Amino acid sequence: MTRPALKFSDDVAAALEAGAPVVALESTIITHGMPYPANLETARAVEAVIRENGAVPATIAVIDGAIHVGLMDAELEALAQASEVVKASGRDLAAVMVRKGSAGTTVSATMRIAELAGIKIFATGGVGGVHRGAESSFDISADLTELGHTGTTVVCAGVKSILDIPKTLEFLETQRVPIIAYGSDDFPAFFTRSSGEKADHRLDTPEEIAAAMIAHESLGSGTGILIANPIPEADALSPEFIDGTISDAVAEAESRSIQRKDVTPFLLARINELSDGKSLTANIALVKNNAALAARMAVAHAALTASSKTSQSPASRSAK
Ligand code: PSU
Ligand code: MN
Numbered sequence: 001m002t003r004p005a006l007k008f009s010d011d012v013a014a015a016l017e018a019g020a021p022v023v024a025l026e027s028t029i030i031t032h033g034m035p036y037p038a039n040l041e042t043a044r045a046v047e048a049v050i051r052e053n054g055a056v057p058a059t060i061a062v063i064d065g066a067i068h069v070g071l072m073d074a075e076l077e078a079l080a081q082a083s084e085v086v087k088a089s090g091r092d093l094a095a096v097m098v099r100k101g102s103a104g105t106t107v108s109a110t111m112r113i114a115e116l117a118g119i120k121i122f123a124t125g126g127v128g129g130v131h132r133g134a135e136s137s138f139d140i141s142a143d144l145t146e147l148g149h150t151g152t153t154v155v156c157a158g159v160k161s162i163l164d165i166p167k168t169l170e171f172l173e174t175q176r177v178p179i180i181a182y183g184s185d186d187f188p189a190f191f192t193r194s195s196g197e198k199a200d201h202r203l204d205t206p207e208e209i210a211a212a213m214i215a216h217e218s219l220g221s222g223t224g225i226l227i228a229n230p231i232p233e234a235d236a237l238s239p240e241f242i243d244g245t246i247s248d249a250v251a252e253a254e255s256r257s258i259q260r261k262d263v264t265p266f267l268l269a270r271i272n273e274l275s276d277g278k279s280l281t282a283n284i285a286l287v288k289n290n291a292a293l294a295a296r297m298a299v300a301h302a303a304l305t306a307s308s309k310t311s312q313s314p315a316s317r318s319a320k
Pocket of ligand 1: 026028029030032033034105106107108125126127128129140141142143160260261262263264268
């Protein structure tokens, strides 16, 4: 199998070479998830949070046909302002590359590229899921099937109630994707700390999560792990307020026959407008919170990987 050439930034290449902690970031959140200039400010702030917590950020995107792992500030800025950029899930990458286009990568595409790049941890805001009404529309995000096939650990704040949360959890169960809530018994709903659904598992430290990643990988299931990190209490929105806003946006998407890959960007933009920007403020806070956790996990994972290499040195093996 030939592998696509990846364009690494110098700092990401150096960190990967040294086994230092790296956190992947997606770019659809920049191109289709937030309005300009909040998208650019957030992208920069999230990278800074990752550095403050001891890891190197690797924002992933397609620029002029090349897959970039780690962006220069000018590239981030161009993506944030571009209007003709594709929203690329994994299946869109090949066509965009061949016609030398540019794309923001969704969770599914970013997981795929992170795996090729050797990056195990990826932070985002919310993953896609099973949409409300999926029993007739069949709208299930490729993020979920990718989680069932690619061994990247994705840190999110749960899923928004633009989606059918119980069906999303059922689908991930079928796909054999472990769902671990960080410091909570409940599965969070993005803007709020609980969806009313229990998470399958709870772990309370980045070190435990890193150990679970290593254990999961050793089992060879080949699936990703979804870490659900509740939005900080101070930034959470009231369920009554946001659920009403979301229902209005979903009803509008239906009445305007918005379909396929346009559904999620439409809903995000509409919820931002209908909430007078409150959803965007919460979204920015939770992405930073996820970036901090992901960086701490990456630091713990790098330490565990380094110590297991030492303990598996020829000397310690022959001592058994
Ligand atoms: N949910 C959000 N913000 C986002 C997205 C989802 O709260 O920016 C983006 C992510 O890139 C995610 C994609 O991978 O939307 C899912 O799109 P779809 O539902 O079309 O699969
Ligand atoms: Mn969809």
